[in-house]
Amino acid sequence: MDTLETRELRYFMAVAEELHFGRAAERLGMAQPPLSRAIQQLERRLGVSLLKRNRRGVSLTGAGEVLLHEGRAALDATTAAARRTRRAGGADGPGGPRNRLVLAVKAAASHELLQKLLDAYAAEPDAAEIEVLPSGTCEQGEMLRDGRADVALMHAPFNSLAGFDSEELLTEGQIAILPAEHPLAARTTLSLADISDVPGLPLARWSRHGTFPPGPGPEIHDQTQLAQLIALGRTMAVFPESARAWLWAEHTAVPLTDAPPVVTHIAWPAHSRSLALAGLIRTATRL
Amino acid sequence: MDTLETRELRYFMAVAEELHFGRAAERLGMAQPPLSRAIQQLERRLGVSLLKRNRRGVSLTGAGEVLLHEGRAALDATTAAARRTRRAGGADGPGGPRNRLVLAVKAAASHELLQKLLDAYAAEPDAAEIEVLPSGTCEQGEMLRDGRADVALMHAPFNSLAGFDSEELLTEGQIAILPAEHPLAARTTLSLADISDVPGLPLARWSRHGTFPPGPGPEIHDQTQLAQLIALGRTMAVFPESARAWLWAEHTAVPLTDAPPVVTHIAWPAHSRSLALAGLIRTATRL
DNA sequence: TCCTGTCATACCCGGCGGGTATCACTGAAG
């Protein structure tokens, strides 16, 4: 009566994101008419109008917006349940359940901290197996939400910790990474104002879900590419201090005086109850 | 292929909680054989064994435990999506969407604070309508999770704030409420040790989801009942200081020196994006 | 005025979710 099936949610999310029944149906691998009908049934059962069918296209009503947000959370929770159950499956070996934790880490961030954490945890008695999952720019939160990961290293203020439990691990300042021969590289410190709008040296822009923020700088996909472009004098970038570890000879790092400090946290879904996770967190906070 | 329908989740939760196919089927309003088949299909599709069918009864595997926890979160998120969507429905009146917020409050707690909050918010321009939803003992968290409420007043350390965003509103000490004629009522302060195991004056036990913690004290369902039993000299209770507001003449309140302070928070689901909610939170933090 | 793009309707079909009857197994009682 009031149950809202996963399939209906999937269908509605597709339509709400595409704002076009035809494209949504294609994305779902089905024909358009049954999709239309499914959405109508959903609206009838909820007793709520979700979409405004205008002459030419579709738009969301207020209730539709609500369902778009809440439905995303619900779908994520559902796929998370499936993934984590699968991962736990067949793990009941002799000597109790064999646990395995997936740790999401922003690729090439927190090298040193991560190394220390993994070493320290591996030394624990009955440590679970840790799978390190490289994550794209700032998407550790999504990975925790949809179950691809069980725990993550996140970096405030870039990642939002909303909805997770977390423990603080490390606070560090930020540095500007410049071509060594650039005039600014001679400075001992810099401010954010100093490095904005430097002629001929725009800030690099990182990919986020395949798109890029606006701006003049080059579009960056991975760290090697960035390092090379800096070495060539084409761009600059701002990083936490620990990024000094991968500097090239052609790079110079200059501390930023007024950049907000970066705080590395270990974060996990608030409802987690896993023993292996608790052990990992305990190890992390002792570092 | 990997989708995990809501219906399957509901079925599995019922079996996992009852640990008995027959009773679970009855609870679901269906016959036992299709339920057995549905669970088998679920296990096949997940590629995981969820239940151990022993001779005489059923027990959970490790993966089953995981699905029990994660599935609860997923089901809550799904019903929350349905409820919040319904609530937002038909609210697109003239002059923009008419919002309405449901605020969960532990019955008869934080009277004064609540009154101030409601008054202050009602005075705001374009304030949404606030529905105050009385909640049972410490179940505000569940109400936020399953969508019965949008925002709640919660009391640490009794409520867990895990998984929610929150702002601190008020910190207060705790008091023991005693029959006025009891010897202990003459004291100016008490410690927790003083009031444990007082002969003839056991601590009252509150209902929680219909069950009661073990102990000698009377089982309490509502505040009036408690007040009466204290006035009759049969029991005592511990409350935050603000409970002084409803003391009877036959009651005496004595401060507890070593009870943990009670912190009242306003809390909401971390993913909320509602403007009305933001306004209410802003008002609350300004009190 | 046509044509195009869009969503809704009409109709059909196959699969699957659900019901009833029954089986297979085991543990306890006699």
Add this chain to the structure above:
DNA sequence: CTTCAGTGATACCCGCCGGGTATGACAGGA
């Protein structure tokens, strides 16, 4: 040892509903 009670699994059937195809209704643009 036999029997019986209680459990989950299997066999089989049926009706509903989710999905497909064909088509309609309607609004804009050339």
